[in-house]
Amino acid sequence: MNESPFKGKTGLTRVWNAFHYSMAGLAAAYRNEDAFRQEVRLALLMIPLALWLPASGIGKALMIASVLLVIVVELINSAVEAAVDRVSLERHHLAKRAKDIGSAAVFVALVNVVVVWALVLFG
Helix, strand or coil: CCCCHHHHCCHHHHHHHHHHHHHHHHHHHHHHCHHHHHHHHHHHHHHHHHHHCCCCHHHHHHHHHHHHHHHHHHHHHHHHHHHHHHHCCCCCHHHHHHHHHHHHHHHHHHHHHHHHHHHHHHC
């Protein structure tokens, strides 16, 4: 089985490399994905708002976590879309299904934000 030559790294070298790969991934998502940029801007507004609003520490944590979950799911969705497009740009029902499911995951994460914030603030 062919594996990445980078898989053999251990210890601090692995952590250092993983950090740089993560930063490269965040930069690529921000540079290439409109939805990711919009969600980051929304997070930059909502996270300070969550800290400012009158909620318990756990409430604030839940509100912030729900916003960060949207970012995580969008990153995974963008990765799925890039991988599907790498394989083929032709229309195919499985490619559409993969992209639609990724989009649905982002939608569910956004609904989660609304529900969590509503329950923390008005529940």
